[in-house]
Amino acid sequence: xxxxxxxxxxxxxxxYEAYEKAEALAGGxxxxxxxxxxxxIRLRFAGEALIPYVTPPLTHLAIAPVSDPxxxxxxxxxxxxxxxxPSPPCPTNHIxxxxxxxxxxxDRIYTSFQWGAYTLSILDKERNVGIYWVESTEHxxxxxxxxxxxxxxxxxxxxxxxxxxxxxxxxxPSGGALLVGKGGSGKSTTxxxxxxxxxxxxxxxxxxxxxxxxxxxxxxxxxxxKNADDLERLPFLAKAISNRDRLETEKAVYxxxxxxxxxxxxxxxxxxxxxxxxxxxxxxTLTPTSAAAGLAALVPxxxxxxxxxxxEACQRMMNVVNKIECYYLELxxxxxxxPQVILNILTKEE
Numbered sequence: 001x002x003x004x005x006x007x008x009x010x011x012x013x014x015x016y017e018a019y020e021k022a023e024a025l026a027g028g029x030x031x032x033x034x035x036x037x038x039x040x041i042r043l044r045f046a047g048e049a050l051i052p053y054v055t056p057p058l059t060h061l062a063i064a065p066v067s068d069p070x071x072x073x074x075x076x077x078x079x080x081x082x083x084x085x086p087s088p089p090c091p092t093n094h095i096x097x098x099x100x101x102x103x104x105x106x107d108r109i110y111t112s113f114q115w116g117a118y119t120l121s122i123l124d125k126e127r128n129v130g131i132y133w134v135e136s137t138e139h140x141x142x143x144x145x146x147x148x149x150x151x152x153x154x155x156x157x158x159x160x161x162x163x164x165x166x167x168x169x170x171x172x173p174s175g176g177a178l179l180v181g182k183g184g185s186g187k188s189t190t191x192x193x194x195x196x197x198x199x200x201x202x203x204x205x206x207x208x209x210x211x212x213x214x215x216x217x218x219x220x221x222x223x224x225x226k227n228a229d230d231l232e233r234l235p236f237l238a239k240a241i242s243n244r245d246r247l248e249t250e251k252a253v254y255x256x257x258x259x260x261x262x263x264x265x266x267x268x269x270x271x272x273x274x275x276x277x278x279x280x281x282x283x284x285t286l287t288p289t290s291a292a293a294g295l296a297a298l299v300p301x302x303x304x305x306x307x308x309x310x311x312e313a314c315q316r317m318m319n320v321v322n323k324i325e326c327y328y329l330e331l332x333x334x335x336x337x338x339p340q341v342i343l344n345i346l347t348k349e350e
Contacts, residue, residue, distance in 0.1 A: 079136035197339030
């Protein structure tokens, strides 16, 4: 392919033609269907190779096939289909820090490339078709297997007025809380601890949120991650570690729907935003804070991690946070107390 080509739609069509070739060489498509944030989504695989790398985080949202999905994502790898992935259509210095391909993004087409996973993600927002292409399964890092198709879902959901955020979420069918903060703040430990309580689990790392018609969170990935040197604090999760043989170089990854399906929740109204802070003290407490503090904990890490997130993403997050209460969650060392403190704030008015 010509690297000087600068038409995003032409590039999308080139990739789609290559996908169709890969699908034919793989013996046809294998399809899986999901209900994500109320939208029926079809994943169309060129062969079986990527199914175990993409589908496990989404199993809690699986549905029967539908004839008219709102979004179709075509998924392929070069190695198993013997089809060469078209090269990124520009010099490496055109790939921006978050993966955006400069010159190959417009109102209709969004294109990103992740060097760490050697993965191309491209979305035609008019046709509601995305393509996810990786060189081989060997290039897929552990963090990608726990939050697959993130760029495509983020851009497409934005079109629907729903924002993907870097936040965990736990709660009850009657209402729950976002858990926000940078890495190491205790966000994942807090979310995962709730699996051993009366609370339900939506996410520890990425969630979908909307402010309309009322603040709501939607689960997207029923996974969890934890630093390998901190696993003993949640011993009940030991059976769910999926990558025990690689903990020297990776975080522990949990596919939680396989072990705690009764604790996974697909959505709930949002009542609060919680900012975990590790105190080293025995007890966990709540300290009220402002919407500005909530946004300061939520917005920067979301913008930093999601390619294509900008002013409109900030506005969607602001619309949500301005409608809910914000608190610092001062984390104590008594793990069983953490979910109880969250439960108390969520049920105080019931």
